[in-house]
Amino acid sequence: MAQKPSIPKGTRDFNPEQVAKRNYIFNTIRRTFESFGFQPIETPSFENSETLMGKYGDEGDRLIFKILNSGDYLAKADSQAIANRDSQSLADSISEKALRYDLTVPFARYVVQHQNDIEFPFKRYQIQPVWRADRPQKGRFREFYQCDADVVGSDSLWQEVEFVLLYDAVFTALNLKGVHIKINNRKILSGIAEVIGAREKLIDFTVALDKLDKIGEAKVKEDMLSKGISQEGIDKLQPLFSLKGTFEDQMGSLKDMLLTSEIGQKGIEELAFIHSAISTLGLSTARLELDVTLARGLNYYTGAIFEVAAPKTIQMGSIGGGGRYDDLTGIFGMKDMSGVGISFGLDRIYLVLEELHLFPETVTKHIEVLFINFGEKEALFSLKAIKQLRLKGINAELYPDPAKMKKQMNHANKRHIPFVVLVGEEEMVSNTYTLKDMNSGEQLKVSLEALISKLE
Template sequence: MAAKPSIPKGTRDFSPVEMAKRNYIFNTIRDVYHLYGFQQIETPAMEMLSTLMGKYGDEGDKLLFKIQNSGDYFSGITDEELLSRNAAKLASKFCEKGLRYDLTVPFARYVVMHRDEITFPFKRYQIQPVWRADRPQKGRYREFYQCDADVVGSDSLLNEVELMQIVDTVFSRFNIRVCIKINNRKILSGIAEIIGESDKIVDITVAIDKLDKIGLDNVNAELKEKGISDEAIAKLQPIILLSGTNAEKLATLKNVLAASEVGLKGVEESEFILNALETMGLKNEIELDLTLARGLNYYTGAIFEVKALDVQIGSITGGGRYDNLTGVFGMAGVSGVGISFGADRIFDVLNQLDLYPKEAVNGTELLFINFGEKEAAFSMGILSKVRAAGIRAEIFPDAAKMKKQMSYANAKNIPFVAIVGENEMSEGKAMLKNMETGEQNLVSVEELIAAIR
């Protein structure tokens, strides 16, 4: 007996209905990106490991899917190295390529490789899958799509303001209520400086970023484990648990970070973004959240994260400013800022809240019943005109029993059925049946098109 087929954990098949929903998500995001002047690019699914490694911190490096070299990958490896069972060292010998972990690092590589063809500032968007060797759980997959927009070659904070407008517009179109959280890595650096732990900024931000997931006590335990003193941890508490309005938080931070130049710069940047957005009339809440750290090492300025208010799920959008990312590929001085919509999590949120518009998920609008060769030939002529009018239509390919053909229409949720027999052909018309109401009318081609549209 053949083994039952399966797919890897953390991956999914998508049915036609699910694909219609996903395309609604992609098309909505794509339309908004176009409104703001972004252009689309694509990069390969696999990159050289040298491009990916070291860009996401130690935790990110562990989650990279590595691709085994083809051919004799044992050549050049000694017996001693094989017997050492050192997985990391052997992987570096066996694997030269890896599946992309996100779209930002490949984009930075793209910018460096195509710098002579690009007009700066360069506003690009990219909608493609990424892969992470993570533990699958609700809302977290090993293969998932990201929908990124980035601007490189401009230091202006207007880019951050526009990206937050894009976030607000997209989720307003989806009718998902969200909270847009913002922070600044310069503020976090300033905090690390004033508590006397500047060299531990990465450890501090990685730990703080987990506050929502593991709670304050576990964050403090992780900080202690990383060698941060009890005194510094104590100083950190009132800062990361700061409350009040955005203006009150900024006022407090100006006092707390008075001795830190970099910290005050972060406060100034955040104040500009928040003040500008206040005049834009956003439909969703925007909150300065000091616990937001975004664990990725390459962020250097403003950082963003979006949480759905009506569904328990992780971040559904994130991003930030990464001034020095292209520098690791030999192109210094190119500033960048970007956001990434988590399409798979948005898919789950829209499903749970049942927010898909009916027209977005409906497929075929009209099915022609097939009674035989003559009737099918006549129906095909009408079909051409119907499709030319932009109506999604099909004909049942076989002259099967009427019951079978109607069951097909019901299974596919096709709202209209056209019945063409000898009587209809003699009049040059079709019997149009509304599958929801059961109403039937003999109509001309023009009337049929008008009724469906």
């Protein structure tokens, strides 16, 4: 007996209903991106290994899927690596390409490679799959889509303001209310580390601070002490642990705390600008909140940092994030190209919309009318009408076989097709169509013009 087929761990099949719902999210995000002036680009599914390797740190490098060279790849393999069972050196000699890990590094490569053809500032969006050799678990897959938007070639803070508005516009279009857009600034975190005498331990400090809502104040302090941050410095953090109130209240407390830090004050100025603009412009469904514990990859971001949280009634991780980076293209030798970008977490947004029953019913309705097949002549007569319906933008199809009527009706019911059309000898003589509403059971004999009007 043949073995039952399967798919690799961490990948998924999607049925027609799931694809329709995912496309609804994709299309909503795509329309909003374009309304904000972002232009689409696409990059290859795989890149040269040197493009990707070394850009994500040791952990990231281990998660990159490598592609074996074509043909007899062992012919050019490093024989010394084989003898020494050195998997890393062996991989380098038998694999010159790799599946992309994210959309950011390929975008940086794209900008550098096409810099003479790009008009800066360049606003791009990209919706494509990425691959990571991660351990599959709930909400984490080896193949998944990223939905990114970035602006490169401008250090204007109006871009950050636009991204807050973009997040709000997408979640408003998806009817997802109660979303929290959390914001912080890398300069503020650098300033805090400076004030408490932990400038050299910035990463350790922020990694510990980022756990505040998970492990609590006492454990965070213990973690900081264990990383070599002094008790005196931790005591200076006390106002941070009790930071509450409105955006303005928290900013006031931070100003006092960072009075002696030039970089910290700069970060506060940037956040104040963004908050003031958003307060004037207003948001439709989302809420902008200051979160000084937000870190998001400090080796990468240099200014504003964003993270989007689902409504508090839903137990879900972040559904979006991003921030400002000052040297994205520097990894490929093109210096001083500042940018800012955000990403949407498609899979988590899907789960949130599903749990809150926010997908419109029409999303999964592909065919609006099915023509029953009574035989060759009737089928040809029906297809003439179907052709006209399709020209009017009405999704219609003919059941392919002249099967028993009960079977054809059951087929329409199982596919949730709202209308069926019956064409027999009588209808062909009178040039009419019998339209049946599958919900009410009502039947009407109509002309082609009336049929189109009813279905429209």
